[in-house]
Amino acid sequence: MNPEEKSIAVKKFMDLHECNIEDHVYGKVGGIELVATIYTPKIKPSELTKAIVYVHGGGWVGGGRDHFNSHGAYFASKGIVGVCITYRLVPDHKFPAQIQDANCAIRWTRKNTQELNIDPNEIYVCGSSAGGHIAGIVAYAGAVNAFDAAGGNEGVSSDVKGAILFCGYYESREDILEPRAPKPNKVSYFGGTYDEIPEVYQQASCVSYVNKHSPRTLLFHGDADGTVSFEHSKKLKDALDLNNVENQLIVENGGSHTDYSFEKAAFMTTLKEMEKFIL
Template sequence: MNHSFRLPVLFLLTVTVTCCWTTDVLAQRARPTIKDRLEKDDANDDGKVSKNEFSGPDKLFERLDRDGDGQIDIEEVVGNMPVRRPETVRNSPPSSPRGVEVKRDVVFGKGGGRDLKMHIVLPKSKPSEPLPAYVWIHGGGWQGGSKEGGINQVSRIVTEGFVGATIEYRLTGEAPFPAQIEDCKCAIRFLREHADEYGIDPDRIAVGGSSAGGHLVALLGTSADVKELEGSGGWAEQSSRVQAVVDLYGPTDFSKFVTTKGFESHNRDGSPESKLLGGGEVLGNDEGIRRVNPITYIDEKDPPFLIIHGTDDPVVPANQSQLIHDALESVGVETTLKLIRGAKHGGREFHDPEIRELITTFLKKHLQPSE
């Protein structure tokens, strides 16, 4: 055989195999990259990305919106991607955002007899002093969503000198109110109990959330020491009080919500608000409306609030944020209401550098170490 012919053939085979391997590896890496991108776009953490939230081109949105319902289901899209992943990749833990370490699925208490879990996000470099904590509570109409998207929500804050956490809570398919706020309060008590372990200053805990999560963080802010909402998930000797609240377009007063023009359908049996109250039409359930409303519990000892809402929100009317802002202001609680002109229910406007800086500055201002 002509050896001068064999060498080019071997070279071509080597190049071909190498190129195929490289393409396969890049394909393997594409899957988590796309999921990370979609989770970042998922502003209200409901596990879906609307066209308004999507940061990519319209044609790509239409391709990923498999059932044509105007939303990209993150898990469905990622789960159906034609990517071959070797066992070593498939069984490895999810990667953490740059600059942070994620302790996943830490059990923080019990809800309805089962374990409740959170992800704790720590700075990679160990600080010399305890840090303030920022706890994210996901949205999803109290009936969907998960703690996963919260990792991206808190990671940027963690790199600014915080410890982060993103928590689960029982959804309405499992239990109606007050299960949701009981679980959130249990998470705060757990972090306070384990402050030394995670390098947290127990006197500096802030909460943030969007949509249904915005409602729950507002309720955390106003219902400290309200025993009927504490639950029995654990760490009863600790307080669930928080020191600052970032409320992104959360509902407050359901009676005003469902009578706002264009939002009357939220009154019907089976709406997210109805499910939270345990079923039936919202109007007429006066006690339920009172109990879930963060405004009910407001007093002058409440922590400072930063409230952000889009003026064109088609899911939660902006009057919900105006109502709680006015009520807090009336008793002398420090509150800032930022209405984003033309913004809807989440979306790109809420990722604007100005809004991110507003949140970071608010948290740093109100979680300074005590002298």
């Protein structure tokens, strides 16, 4: 499926899953407006519903909030609000700016639960690749001041009920998971190499924050991923298991980093697994 065919197919999919779609500014940092696309049910549910805050991938240097537009529409048609966010990117904004933005989006969502008809205790975070790393920090680090200090709605909780993570970079403390010559975007994101600033890589480890109070987690990863090693999900699952946190790792046998894209066979499978996890 080429890009044009994919665009047409995504539009047809979204048309089949009718919902309301609006853009909102969820925060402001240094004059930068942080925008989210909000997907809400076409007909307002009679009871409070759940919400998913989606964090796009793109190696911390690119991507956009339309990454999860098909997810947003699908789940909104099931009665679940979707909040697909933009966040600040490198090289202009290094770690932890991206974490701060995602936490800000959680706070905005919780602050607006009445308008969005959301149960404030039923907010989930979902991220893919670099977005998986960001969402993982949001889910497990809790109210770390350095991560929860910008954008607006300060004082509102950024806790989440659960995390849904696709092929993310979860363990930054161990070079064994990556080549010794790291990718330039990773160096730009962290502000240097592991050897130069190990303390930053330690601070950025999702695995390091897992504890017995961590939220339930659903993981997806292809075991042949050549972009982000499958070992990252194994390390995270081990930490969750060690702390008796409810979790599930769904492995795409022979799967690559892009096997969860809209045009791939695994796409609908992941939607159904997410639906079971949330509902």
